[in-house]
Amino acid sequence: MASHEEDCSPDTLAFMELAIQQMASHEGDCSPDTLAFMELAIQQARLAMDSLEVPVGCVIVEDGKVIASGRNRTTETRNATRHAEMEAIDILLEHWQKNGLSKLEVAEKFSNCYLYVTCEPCIMCAASLSILGIKEVCYGCANDKFGGCGSILSLHLGSSEPLKSHGVPQGKGFKCTGGIMASEAVSLLRTFYEQGNPNAPKPHRPLAHQATH
Amino acid sequence: MKKNDTDRDRDRWQILYIPDKPPIPPNQQQPTVNVFASIIDPKLANTLIRRLNQIAPLENFRHVKRIRKKQLEGGKTELLVILCLASENDNHLDTMQHDVRELVNSYQLSAFITKVCKFPASSKEEWEEQCKLWPTSYHPPTYNIDGITGFNEEDSQSVFSFMRFAVELAKSGDGSVTNAAVIVDPSVKQVIASARDEICSWNIPTNNQTSSFKQPDTWNSINYVLVPLVLYPWRWSEQELYMPKSSCWHPLRHAAIVVIESSAARDRQLFPDLGENEHKSFELDHVHSSTSSPAKRQKVNLENVEDTEKLDTLTEGCHSVAARPYLCTGYDIYLVWEPCIMCAMALVHQRIRRIFYAFPNPNAGALGSVHRLQGEKSLNHHYAVFRVLLPEEVLSVEL
Numbered sequence: 363m364a365s366h367e368e369d370c371s372p373d374t375l376a377f378m379e380l381a382i383q384q385m386a387s388h389e390g391d392c393s394p395d396t397l398a399f400m401e402l403a404i405q406q407a408r409l410a411m412d413s414l415e416v417p418v419g420c421v422i423v424e425d426g427k428v429i430a431s432g433r434n435r436t437t438e439t440r441n442a443t444r445h446a447e448m449e450a451i452d453i454l455l456e457h458w459q460k461n462g463l464s465k466l467e468v469a470e471k472f473s474n475c476y477l478y479v480t481c482e483p484c485i486m487c488a489a490s491l492s493i494l495g496i497k498e499v500c501y502g503c504a505n506d507k508f509g510g511c512g513s514i515l516s517l518h519l520g521s522s523e524p525l526k527s528h529g530v531p532q533g534k535g536f537k538c539t540g541g542i543m544a545s546e547a548v549s550l551l552r553t554f555y556e557q558g559n560p561n562a563p564k565p566h567r568p569l570a571h572q573a574t575h
Numbered sequence: 576m577k578k579n580d581t582d583r584d585r586d587r588w589q590i591l592y593i594p595d596k597p598p599i600p601p602n603q604q605q606p607t608v609n610v611f612a613s614i615i616d617p618k619l620a621n622t623l624i625r626r627l628n629q630i631a632p633l634e635n636f637r638h639v640k641r642i643r644k645k646q647l648e649g650g651k652t653e654l655l656v657i658l659c660l661a662s663e664n665d666n667h668l669d670t671m672q673h674d675v676r677e678l679v680n681s682y683q684l685s686a687f688i689t690k691v692c693k694f695p696a697s698s699k700e701e702w703e704e705q706c707k708l709w710p711t712s713y714h715p716p717t718y719n720i721d722g723i724t725g726f727n728e729e730d731s732q733s734v735f736s737f738m739r740f741a742v743e744l745a746k747s748g749d750g751s752v753t754n755a756a757v758i759v760d761p762s763v764k765q766v767i768a769s770a771r772d773e774i775c776s777w778n779i780p781t782n783n784q785t786s787s788f789k790q791p792d793t794w795n796s797i798n799y800v801l802v803p804l805v806l807y808p809w810r811w812s813e814q815e816l817y818m819p820k821s822s823c824w825h826p827l828r829h830a831a832i833v834v835i836e837s838s839a840a841r842d843r844q845l846f847p848d849l850g851e852n853e854h855k856s857f858e859l860d861h862v863h864s865s866t867s868s869p870a871k872r873q874k875v876n877l878e879n880v881e882d883t884e885k886l887d888t889l890t891e892g893c894h895s896v897a898a899r900p901y902l903c904t905g906y907d908i909y910l911v912w913e914p915c916i917m918c919a920m921a922l923v924h925q926r927i928r929r930i931f932y933a934f935p936n937p938n939a940g941a942l943g944s945v946h947r948l949q950g951e952k953s954l955n956h957h958y959a960v961f962r963v964l965l966p967e968e969v970l971s972v973e974l
Binding site: 436439440441442443448451452455459465466468469484485486489490492493494495506507508510513514515517533534 | 808809811812813823824825826827832835836839842843902915916917918919920921923924925926939946948951953954955
């Protein structure tokens with residue numbers, strides 16, 4: 363990898379370095395349940411890939427059961443905010459409201475939910491999860507460009523500064539574990555980007571470079 | 576009636592640029608840090624980097640490349656790697672962290688001290704200087720965006736009128752403090768989409784209540800029935816008692832998120848066949864991919880993109896190719912309140928060019944107040960951010 367430095371964009375290289383670093387640190391000490399849920403998230407990512415979407419997928423788990431799943435839909439919707447997490451969250455909000463749950467009950471529900479997602483939630487999704495007050499997030503590979511759970515910002519830590527007037531902490535924190543089945547997640551992304559994202563704007567540097575290694 | 580200077584100041588519209596970071600004085604030596612580095616055998620690069628990223632990650636120096644490729648005389652190259660950070664005063668090798676030293680010993684590396692730049696470059700010139708020491712990565716800032724260096728009279732008037740529109744939209748609600756967002760195509764001065772917060776409810780008829788907007792420093796004097804979610808987005812679950820049972824609610828439907836959704840819907844409506852064409856071109860590309868070289872594949876793909884554009888010109892007639900941007904490329908957004916970090920990142924994703932907001936949000940604002948997302952160099956898109964100061968008369972409402 364390193365000897366091909368000229369052939370990789372610095373971002374790609376950093377992305378892979380990070381991913382490898384995380385793989386080594388976490389693979390092996392996950393429970394079978396964790397791996398099973400992540401496998402389901404990866405299946406969602408594959409669905410995204412089949413629809414020519416950036417392959418990221420997720421499932422939300424409550425009491426050991428999958429209650430929602432989501433995958434990237436940014437191309438289909440032409441809305442770049444339709445990430446896997448947002449899709450899954452919307453399913454739950456609609457479902458729980460249909461069942462007549464109050465806001466407090468919905469907040470209570472989210473506070474018992476686990477999210478399994480193939481790639482570290484971006485800053486937008488991490489903020490959403492913090493606003494909703496999710497209990498825990500497990501992710502696959504790190505998101506070196508947009509990650510909101512440690513890579514760029516650490517929104518999962520919540521805010522330590524209490525509000526002046528109310529003494530309520532800003533945004534809730536949540537437990538966050540990365541590097542679970544990261545190699546699978548990265549390999550999907552790599553496959554996708556190597557064949558060229560047809561929806562991305564024309565690149566600054568020739569794509570052929572990124573596809574040669 | 577004549578007004579004194581203070582009154583005139585208060586009554587004046589103004590546009591302030593909110594920079595990525597406080598400006599650095601020119602001609603100033605860039606701060607550096609010491610690192611231990613070593614020449615390595617290229618065959619070992621993979622193994623060593625893997626190991627070094629585990630035991631000595633360069634956490635706060637993401638702009639610094641771990642590896643340096645040096646051109647030697649006679650066309651030879653050598654590979655150098657950063658082992659770990661070094662102390663600023665004591666340059667003895669013994670100060671190297673234990674596990675890195677073990678690595679150095681077991682691979683018989685010869686470590687030496689060198690300097691790398693402490694902070695990411697904020698200009699091409701800075702970056703070129705940095706690379707003389709040790710290579711870094713550089714993400715160009717948003718200098719080429721109109722308005723950073725000032726607005727002419729016509730553009731200013733246009734900015735003010737769109738902000739006025741956003742404020743009127745925010746005031747048209749039920750009296751609660753809410754944000755409003757307006758996406759504008761500045762090249763034709765046309766509103767692409769507009770929305771208000773839909774956190775508590777939507778599709779609900781508005782009451783004709785009197786409401787007023789005040790500058791943020793007077794917030795505490797206003798008696799709220801509702802928690803203003805613009806300021807406290809994470810307190811969405813606390814408003815149970817005040818909400819009509821029948822209404823829909825969604826804690827994440829902030830104005831910016833809703834307006835992105837409607838601009839995307841507009842795009843799908845105006846250019847319904849775009850997706851299909853892209854689909855076809857990509858499938859074609861897919862079929863070829865097993866037999867042709869990557870370079871050739873790329874060429875095929877580009878040809879198809881051109882075809883798609885031609886096709887669109889023919890079929891769309893009234894909507895030229897130029898009117899069909901990738902997401903919101905080239906568009907501006909006007910927000911009454913500084914967006915939270917979720918919305919600020921959503922606007923990065925949707926490729927907004929410029930953000931104008933009227934009120935800073937001291938509790939949740941992500942463009943200068945709590946976070947400064949426009950200064951995050953790692954992002955793949957950067958917008959320019961402006962605050963628009965409003966005259967007080969714009970804030971009060973007569974209903």
